[in-house]
Amino acid sequence: MGSHVVWTVLKKELMDLFRDRKAWMGTLLVPLLVIPFVFFLLGTSYSNVEKEAREYIPLAVQGSSSLITSLQKNPAVQILEPANPEQALQAGHLRAILTIPAGFDEEIAAGKTAKLSVAYDSTNQKSVYARTLIEQTVEAYSKDVVAKRLNQAGLSEQTIQPIVSTFQNAASEERKSGGMLAGIIPLMLVVSLASAGMAAANDLVAGEKERGTLESLLTAPIAAQHILTAKLLAVMTMSSMGAVASLISVTLAMRLGPMGTEGDHFTLAFFSPVTLLVLIVTILLLAALFAGLELVLSTVAKSFKEGQTYMSAVLFLAMVPSYMLMPVSPVDIPTHYYVMPVFNGVALSKEVFYGKVDPMHALLGIGSLLIYVVFTIFLASRIFRREGAGLKH
Amino acid sequence: MIEVKDVSKRFKEIAAVQHVSFRVEAGEVYGLLGENGAGKTTTMRMMATVLTPTEGDIEISGFSVRQQPLEVRRRIGILFGGDVGLYSRLTARENIAYFGRLYGLEQARLEERIHSLSRMLEMDDFIDRRVGAFSRGMKQKVAIARTLVHDPDVILLDEPTTGLDVTAATIFRRMVRKLQEEGKTILFSSHNMGEINKLCKRVALMHKGKLRFAGGLDTLREQFGTEDLDDIFMAVVEGSEG
Ligand SMILES: Nc1ncnc2c1ncn2[C@@H]1O[C@H](COP(=O)(O)OP(=O)(O)O)[C@@H](O)[C@H]1O
Ligand SMILES: [Mg+2]
Numbered sequence: 334m335g336s337h338v339v340w341t342v343l344k345k346e347l348m349d350l351f352r353d354r355k356a357w358m359g360t361l362l363v364p365l366l367v368i369p370f371v372f373f374l375l376g377t378s379y380s381n382v383e384k385e386a387r388e389y390i391p392l393a394v395q396g397s398s399s400l401i402t403s404l405q406k407n408p409a410v411q412i413l414e415p416a417n418p419e420q421a422l423q424a425g426h427l428r429a430i431l432t433i434p435a436g437f438d439e440e441i442a443a444g445k446t447a448k449l450s451v452a453y454d455s456t457n458q459k460s461v462y463a464r465t466l467i468e469q470t471v472e473a474y475s476k477d478v479v480a481k482r483l484n485q486a487g488l489s490e491q492t493i494q495p496i497v498s499t500f501q502n503a504a505s506e507e508r509k510s511g512g513m514l515a516g517i518i519p520l521m522l523v524v525s526l527a528s529a530g531m532a533a534a535n536d537l538v539a540g541e542k543e544r545g546t547l548e549s550l551l552t553a554p555i556a557a558q559h560i561l562t563a564k565l566l567a568v569m570t571m572s573s574m575g576a577v578a579s580l581i582s583v584t585l586a587m588r589l590g591p592m593g594t595e596g597d598h599f600t601l602a603f604f605s606p607v608t609l610l611v612l613i614v615t616i617l618l619l620a621a622l623f624a625g626l627e628l629v630l631s632t633v634a635k636s637f638k639e640g641q642t643y644m645s646a647v648l649f650l651a652m653v654p655s656y657m658l659m660p661v662s663p664v665d666i667p668t669h670y671y672v673m674p675v676f677n678g679v680a681l682s683k684e685v686f687y688g689k690v691d692p693m694h695a696l697l698g699i700g701s702l703l704i705y706v707v708f709t710i711f712l713a714s715r716i717f718r719r720e721g722a723g724l725k726h
Numbered sequence: 727m728i729e730v731k732d733v734s735k736r737f738k739e740i741a742a743v744q745h746v747s748f749r750v751e752a753g754e755v756y757g758l759l760g761e762n763g764a765g766k767t768t769t770m771r772m773m774a775t776v777l778t779p780t781e782g783d784i785e786i787s788g789f790s791v792r793q794q795p796l797e798v799r800r801r802i803g804i805l806f807g808g809d810v811g812l813y814s815r816l817t818a819r820e821n822i823a824y825f826g827r828l829y830g831l832e833q834a835r836l837e838e839r840i841h842s843l844s845r846m847l848e849m850d851d852f853i854d855r856r857v858g859a860f861s862r863g864m865k866q867k868v869a870i871a872r873t874l875v876h877d878p879d880v881i882l883l884d885e886p887t888t889g890l891d892v893t894a895a896t897i898f899r900r901m902v903r904k905l906q907e908e909g910k911t912i913l914f915s916s917h918n919m920g921e922i923n924k925l926c927k928r929v930a931l932m933h934k935g936k937l938r939f940a941g942g943l944d945t946l947r948e949q950f951g952t953e954d955l956d957d958i959f960m961a962v963v964e965g966s967e968g
Contacts, residue, residue, distance in 0.1 A: 341827045342828070345820075549811055552802070555828055721776075724776065
């Protein structure tokens with residue numbers, strides 16, 4: 334009897350929600366519009382900046398040296414002579430100004446240390462790139478000079494370079510594509526989990542209360558907790574759909590977007606059955622947590638409007654942990670985050686997208702999430718069954 | 727049969743209903759009269775087991791709202807007047823069927839009920855349209871059908887004609903009489919003595935949470951020696967205040 338009631342109510346809620354364009358917008362707006370938009374915007378401007386920084390490097394030179402000739406071997410380097418170089422640098426027309434004191438080359442030839450000064454703008458990514466280029470050129474130039482000096486002294490280059498190191502990236506392909514994802518996907522995932530159910534949750538209690546349909550429902554010979562269970566499942570369905578949509582959306586954006594074309598070769602290959610299972614369980618538990626919370630707020634709200642205001646609190650609750658953990662590598666997340674609400678879900682999904690889930694972390698995260706879910710649903714049920722909770726104000 | 731037994735309801739500091747008792751016989755159309763805030767809706771909500779009495783009890787067809795709320799719910803149908811609550815994105819049929827299923831009706835029985843209610847309320851033309859765009863009168867019909875879908879013995883109508891025009895209100899009263907002929911027990915609340923007079927022989931008159939009178943309208947007319955219903959109403963209210 335109970336499951337029949339839950340199913341009847343759930344079926345009706347889903348049909349009602351699917352016909353509600355506003356609820357759909359709430360569910361799919363973030364994943365299908367906002368995510369690709371952000372990715373394309375970020376990706377486009379990122380790759381544009383990088384390209385421009387590489388392809389055109391206007392510099393000003395005060396004084397002269399054969400160092401400049403080495404610098405000019407890079408075809409992107411253009412030596413300009415603006416009237417006011419400092420101003421041009423500020424304005425971004427110049428990337429850097431090299432000041433070479435008189436007698437620079439002579440000092441070097443005499444075996445002394447010559448002083449070069451470079452003005453650049455640390456707030457301008459392109460200027461920073463120019464600085465790097467200058468540093469590398471100076472280094473290579475210096476190395477040549479050193480080699481010559483050592484030769485003259487009858488020594489080999491090895492005398493001043495006892496160690497040569499090379500570095501290999503130990504991260505597997507899975508980890509490389511996952512590593513990038515570990516930053517941004519949990520944020521998208523958790524935020525869409527929270528936002529996708531908000532419109533539905535508000536409609537299903539605060540909205541029904543305001544329209545008076547909930548009171549009629551409560552006069553039917555069915556238990557209030559069955560109504561609540563169905564509503565919870567309906568909101569969870571919307572949340573999970575939002576989450577899945579955002580995962581698909583991020584995947585496509587990464588593959589097709591400007592960031593994906595830079596040779597990152599993004600794949601979902603880093604999923605193993607275990608990490609996939611952890612991800613699914615985490616998504617479902619987070620969906621239940623947010624759905625329960627949203628239903629609590631929707632029940633407490635005296636009107637639909639008031640409910641909408643409360644819902645933004647849930648969004649806040651999802652965003653703070655996601656943003657806080659976004660730049661943190663999963664291996665650097667302190668253990669206590671795995672038992673803090675929402676943080677635990679964000680941290681676990683980061684591990685999943687990093688390609689490796691620590692069993693202890695999975696246990697702590699899923700276990701504590703489960704406790705929060707039970708507590709939230711218990712609270713929702715208490716509030717929903719409170720006398721008069723379903724009545725119009 | 728409805729038996730209200732010394733029932734009270736408090737909301738924190740507000741005494742919404744105070745020691746009210748009256749009895750509606752099976753098959754009777756009984757009036758519940760009172761101005762805004764008299765406690766009519768609160769009384770009906772206690773009958774529908776949405777609110778629990780602070781004191782006293784109510785029996786519906788012999789079942790206590792306190793002890794056997796599910797039995798009570800199976801036997802009543804309640805309709806609220808004004809802006810009736812319907813799911814605007816569902817069709818009239820879907821709205822009615824939803825409640826039918828929640829009352830445990832089998833599919834065949836449900837279809838039969840919807841068919842006969844649609845006939846009786848003349849809603850065949852719009853039964854498969856979404857209710858969002860319906861007029862007040864059409865919505866009212868859907869709401870009545872939803873209230874009656876499980877064929878309840880006891881029907882509670884809380885100011886059901888509020889917001890209806892004269893035609894719709896007249897049609898509504900005809901339907902109430904038809905339900906009475908079918909043997910239903912009906913409690914009809916209103917703030918309008920004239921409207922009660924058109925349907926009911928007996929009334930309970932409430933004012934500020936208290937019962938001022940319960941009995942025949944004839945008795946009232948004789949007692950106050952006038953046919954003017956508004957005068958009688960004022961006399962009852964003022965008489966018991968003094
Ligand atoms: N849920 C509630 N919480 C607090 N006060 C209420 C509630 N419902 C009704 N009241 C108060 O109880 C009194 C009776 O209200 P009500 O039963 O709605 O009267 P009526 O239906 O006769 O207009 C009013 O003073 C009203 O403000
Ligand atoms: Mg009322």
